[in-house]
Amino acid sequence: MKLLFDFGRYFILMRRSFGKAEKFSIYRSRIFEEINNLGIGSLGIVGIISVFIGAVITIQSAFNFENPLVPIYAVGVAVRDSMILEFSPAIISLILAGKIGSSIASEIGTMRITEQIDALEIMGINSASYLIRPKIIACILFSPVLLIFSMFLGIFGGYVFGIMSGVVTNYEYVIGITYNFRPYNIIYSLLKAAVFAFIFASVPAYHGYYTRGGSLEVGKASTKGVVYSCILILAFDLILTQLLLA
Amino acid sequence: MIDIKNISKSFADRLILNNISFNFEKGKTNVIIGESGSGKTVLLRCMVGLNEIDTGDVLYDGRNFYDLKFKDKKEIRKEIGMLFQGGALFDSKNVEENVVFPLSMFTDLSESEKRDRANFCLQRVNLFNSNKLYPSELSGGMKKRVAIARAIAMQPKYLFCDEPNSGLDPKTSIVIDNLINEITEEYDITTIVITHDMNSVIEIGDNIMFINKGENWWQGSKEEILKTENKEVQDFVYATKFMKNLRTKF
Numbered sequence: 001m002k003l004l005f006d007f008g009r010y011f012i013l014m015r016r017s018f019g020k021a022e023k024f025s026i027y028r029s030r031i032f033e034e035i036n037n038l039g040i041g042s043l044g045i046v047g048i049i050s051v052f053i054g055a056v057i058t059i060q061s062a063f064n065f066e067n068p069l070v071p072i073y074a075v076g077v078a079v080r081d082s083m084i085l086e087f088s089p090a091i092i093s094l095i096l097a098g099k100i101g102s103s104i105a106s107e108i109g110t111m112r113i114t115e116q117i118d119a120l121e122i123m124g125i126n127s128a129s130y131l132i133r134p135k136i137i138a139c140i141l142f143s144p145v146l147l148i149f150s151m152f153l154g155i156f157g158g159y160v161f162g163i164m165s166g167v168v169t170n171y172e173y174v175i176g177i178t179y180n181f182r183p184y185n186i187i188y189s190l191l192k193a194a195v196f197a198f199i200f201a202s203v204p205a206y207h208g209y210y211t212r213g214g215s216l217e218v219g220k221a222s223t224k225g226v227v228y229s230c231i232l233i234l235a236f237d238l239i240l241t242q243l244l245l246a
Numbered sequence: 247m248i249d250i251k252n253i254s255k256s257f258a259d260r261l262i263l264n265n266i267s268f269n270f271e272k273g274k275t276n277v278i279i280g281e282s283g284s285g286k287t288v289l290l291r292c293m294v295g296l297n298e299i300d301t302g303d304v305l306y307d308g309r310n311f312y313d314l315k316f317k318d319k320k321e322i323r324k325e326i327g328m329l330f331q332g333g334a335l336f337d338s339k340n341v342e343e344n345v346v347f348p349l350s351m352f353t354d355l356s357e358s359e360k361r362d363r364a365n366f367c368l369q370r371v372n373l374f375n376s377n378k379l380y381p382s383e384l385s386g387g388m389k390k391r392v393a394i395a396r397a398i399a400m401q402p403k404y405l406f407c408d409e410p411n412s413g414l415d416p417k418t419s420i421v422i423d424n425l426i427n428e429i430t431e432e433y434d435i436t437t438i439v440i441t442h443d444m445n446s447v448i449e450i451g452d453n454i455m456f457i458n459k460g461e462n463w464w465q466g467s468k469e470e471i472l473k474t475e476n477k478e479v480q481d482f483v484y485a486t487k488f489m490k491n492l493r494t495k496f
Binding site for chain 1: 291294295296320321323324326328330331332334335336337347348350351352400406
């Protein structure tokens, strides 16, 4: 019953969030603000994680491809496909759900308990639209940038650590990452990343928006927002993979 | 003028407000008093639509708030200024941006006109050279003054103040009380103040409503409240030693 209640209230909130904007110019500047806060602020962590994931896939693949029938350039193929198909869209989104999701839930939750949301409502402003919509749009707009950035650094990280550790040569790795490349995979990945961005922006926003009580509840809302976002990202990962690749 | 008629409000099975009616007069500081938990803040939130009422009417100069469409409710809200207990200033904006905010949302004023209006409001509440400070850098009294400046930026017709002097020292409390009173008279607006501070009641209360157990228990002027024979009101008014000593003079 509680699940159904939350489900219905979430959709009502989303409808309110995408209702008529009070002033377009304000919303446009809010979107750029959020791109700066949420998107550009995440480049660092996405970069670091992607490089190390790429490096680890390279070493693990080389370790597992001991059979002489498997060519060494398969390491490059494995890194490219793992990064493009799964790690960059899904794993990075899970990490961003933790970073961005908790930030959104705690920011909106704190605004709720300190009556800042009430202050917006009293002024006649649609608080859901003013607070939530720019965050969702910013996350969706910036997700392709983060995704491409992550793919590039993951493959680059694999290349650097592969060469440094001697498990693959420069020539074999480049052959591997260009071998039988399907551009559709990038589109599939971009689509997944956009859906995941919507989830990790909107679900924590929902939990933050309906926070009641004090600082303890803000913490709980933040945790709930992250946990539910992660579960939904994994569920949608499965659904989208089945729909788009199978 | 704001009229409330037969307002009732419950949370789950708990009745918070029971059939409350009152007339808040224009150009006067109307004060709602009562013990903690008596329903004062809930009444205020019901009046501005932050909580839905179960039954009753709230009339803003004859316009029944709860009968209006969403769009028309928003128009009434633009005529409302509200001072929240904690100030409710936007943490991410500095003092000037907080005051400019409603102007940016609802007017087509140029940047310099908005800044001039914000400076005028900030000077009106005696805040100088604080425009670039953030809420976390302000004292409690300064926060309240910025909140008042923000509330009057749009030249409201109705001003709601939820415990404007809670957490403030007596001297700053009087400054805030006087400010509310002056603004009410100057702009000829309907002001409603919630408080349980008797000093404030005596200082600014033109029209007083005492809420007890969610009911409109007593109403009158500040002169009348000091002489009332109503036991619950007496217990509230003369709760402190200072007020008991004062009572001997009447």
